[in-house]
Amino acid sequence: MSQQEVLHEHKPARAGGRKKGKDGDGAERHDAIYHTISDAIIEHRLRPGARLREDALADVFGVSRTGIRKILQRLALEHLVTLTPRRGASVTRPTAEEARDVFATRQLVECGIMQDIARHMTSADARALRELAARERKALKSGEQSVAIKLSAEFHTRLARLSDNAVIAEFIGHLCSRSSLILAVYGTSGHLGCESHDHDELINLLEAGEGERAKAFMGRHLKAIEASLSIVEEENEVPDLHHIFSP
C-alpha cells in the first residue's frame, strides 16, 4: 500500500545534519514546536479557522503525530486552537461573547495588579519594558502589523510578570494570547490594539510609583482597545445564499 518505502527511517528530515548524539532533546524540541505554532497563531500567520492537520504538522516539524497531538491539546486548553472531536484541530475563532468576556476579565485583573507593580518595579524593569514598547512602535511604523501585535501582547504579559504573583501572571499571559486572536477576528484594520504611546505612558506612571493613576490608565487603555474592535456576532454558519445572491 505504498508505505514500506521508508520502513525504518525513524529520523526523518534531520535538517541541520547535526549529530548531537540524541534526537534533538525531546522535551525541549516539543516546547520549541509549541512556541513556533503559538507564535504563528498570535502573529496571525495562522488565521482563526485555519485547520491544523496532525499529519501535516508532524511532517513539517519532523516528529510523529504523537508529539503533535500533545502540543495541540496544550494549545486547546489555552483556547488558542479548537479540537473538534473527529474533525481535528483548527485555530480558534473567538465568539463575540468570548471577546467581551476576555476583555472584561483583563479589565479586572490587569488593573488589579497595577498597585503591586508600582510598588515593586525597578528601573531595570522599566528599561526592559521601554525597549519592548519601542520595538512595538517601530514595528507599527514600518507596517509590520503581525510583529506589532505580538509585541503588544508580550508587553502586557511581561508587565504582568512584574507583579510578584506568578499565578495571575500566567493567567494574564493566556488572556493576552487570546486577545491576539480576538484582534484577528474583530479588529478593524487601521486601528490595531494599543495606541502607540500608551505603553510608554503607563511605564512612566508605574516607575513613578503612581499605582492608582496607573490603574486608571490601564483601565482606559483596555477600554480603548476594546472600543476599537467591531464586535458583532457573525451571522449563522450557513448564510442565506439565496438572499445574498439574488438581486
Added chain:
Amino acid sequence: MSQQEVLHEHKPARAGGRKKGKDGDGAERHDAIYHTISDAIIEHRLRPGARLREDALADVFGVSRTGIRKILQRLALEHLVTLTPRRGASVTRPTAEEARDVFATRQLVECGIMQDIARHMTSADARALRELAARERKALKSGEQSVAIKLSAEFHTRLARLSDNAVIAEFIGHLCSRSSLILAVYGTSGHLGCESHDHDELINLLEAGEGERAKAFMGRHLKAIEASLSIVEEENEVPDLHHIFSP
C-alpha cells in the same frame, strides 16, 4: 510476567452490555476518567506527592496509556498534577508561594465579580446554591471532611459561573481546585476552609442585591480561609531521619 491474564480484554467493565457497535464513546470515557481522578485529588483521596503511574491508571480504568497520558497532561496544565520529565506524574505539592498567590488571586477575582452576580442572580440560582451549602454543612457535621472540601470548592465554582463571564468563571474553577490542594498541605486539621454559615450569609447578600456588601464579605471570607492555613515553607525534601526516629 503476570500481565497476560487479561491480554485482549479491550472492553473491560462494559457495564450495560449495550452492543453499541463502538467502544464506549471514547471522548466521554476520557472525560469521565478525568473527572474521577480530578475529584480524587480535590477530595484528598490522592494526597499531594502521590505518584500516578501511567500503567497503573491505565489498568484501573481499562484504557491504554495513551489516553491516560492525555488526561495527565490536562491535569498538569491545571496544576493539579506535576509532570517530572522522566519520572512521571504526581499530585502537585503546592509551594507556600503558590498558596499565597492563589489566594491573592482569588481575592482579586472572586471579589471582583460579586457585583455582577448580585445583579443577575435569580431565586433559582440562590436555591441551588443554598442546597449546595446545606450539603456542605451536613458533610462537615458528619465528619466527612473530604466531601465537605469538595463541596466547598464546588460552591465557589458554581457561584462564579453565575457571573455572565465564562472566561473568569473557568479561571476561578481552576483556582478553587488548586485551593483544595493547598488545604491538603497547609490546612490545619480542625479548621477546614470555609466557615459553616459564611456561604449562606453570602447567598443572602447576593440575593438581596447587596453587591458591595457581598464583595466585602467575600473578601473577609477568603481572608479567613487563608488565615486558617499554616503556610510555612516545609523543610527540605530529605527530612532528618535521625532526628525523627531517635527517642
Added chain:
DNA sequence: ATCCTTTAAAGCGTATACAATGGATGTTCG
C-alpha cells in the same frame, strides 16, 4: 438538472511495541 445513494479516500482515535533513561540494588574495592 438536481438530489440522493453509494463508494472511496483521507484523517483522527487508540492501542501496542520498542527504545531510552533514571533509580535501586548488589558487588567490589579501599
Added chain:
DNA sequence: CGAACATCCATTGTATACGCTTTAAAGGAT
C-alpha cells in the same frame, strides 16, 4: 565496614499500525 561503581529493572517517551468516522466525489434515479 563504608563508599563508589556497575548492572538491572521499572517506568516513561516516542513512533507506528490499524480501525473507524467523516467527508468528498461520482453515479444513478426522479
